[in-house]
Amino acid sequence: MDFVSEAIVLQARKHGETSAIMETFTREHGRHNALVRGGVGRRMRPILQPGNIVEVEWRGRLEEHLGYYTVELVDALAGTFMEDRLSLSALNSLASLLREMLPEKQPLPGLYDVTKIVLERLDDPDIWPALYVRWETMLLEGLGYGLDLSRCAATETTDNLTHVSPRSGRAVCAEAAEPYLDKLFRLPPFLRGQPIATPQDIADGLRLTGHFLETRVQWERNRTLPEARRVMVERLVADGLAV
Known part of the structure; x- marks a missing residue:
């Protein structure tokens, strides 16, 4: 058995x-492991850096076997992050x-x-924090726990959605949220299509997604x-990109 796929x-x-x-x-086969012969050598080591886009050819006798990769570099993104602690922290978290x-x-x-788009923009701190939250x-969503930010959980309205329920993951409009503000997550407007994300929005978005990823x-x-995510959040705060 074998396959060829682009991979991160x-x-x-x-x-x-x-x-x-x-x-x-991998794009076609999800998260996948394989052995790379000579993977610690001088030629292959720079190619196998996290964040690089590669083309892999996998060969194995049976699908459940570890098998072997042949690897070709497509885009050496990893090198662009090594000198930037903030971008590197985002890569490590992702x-x-x-x-x-x-x-x-x-x-x-x-x-x-979407992962590939985020990686390709990690050199622009004006863009990637909002992309990362999205x-x-x-x-x-891919893991089966998608948030429903389309309409209010209490009233079914699609207008003035300002918060998210920590239990259901559904949006709540301002009127329905008013009595429960201390129990709800703020819904950053950029997750509803607004083009601008403030440092407060980034922080609120990370609190929102972090809660559901953890719970x-x-x-x-x-x-x-993962510890890497905490480090990324701390560096965003230190650089004034989240509060």
Whole structure:
């Protein structure tokens, strides 16, 4: 059996003397691992850096086997992040969430495409924080826990949606939210299509998605959110991009 797919490198760890096991997020086959012969050598090591876009050819006798990757570099994005601590923290957070949360070998092409867009824009701090929050909403959707921000959970109106219920993940309009403001999450306008995201909006968005990633996804596995995500949030705050 074999396949060819574009993929995002999530991690590569040494295996034996010269090989590496590379973990990828492939467009057609979801999260997938395989052995790369010579993966720790000078030629391959820069290619197997997290964040790079590659084309992989997987070969194995049976689908459930680890198998082998042949790897060709498509876009060396990783090198653009190494000198920027903020962008690197976003890459580490994104890769950690995908490694921990994605089921193996489940195709999620929509999430893959959005992930690639975020990676390609991590060099622009005016853009990527809002994209990253939207990416986490897509991750929740891909895992079966999508938020419903289309209409009010209490009144069914689609107007003046300002908050989100921490229980249902559904939007709440301002009138229905008024008695429960201390119990609801604020809904950042950019998640409803507004073009501008303030530092307050970014912080509110990260609190919103973080809550559901932790209580809906990680809780079932008896885990908290990855440390890399906390580091990213702290650096956003330190740089004034979140409050």
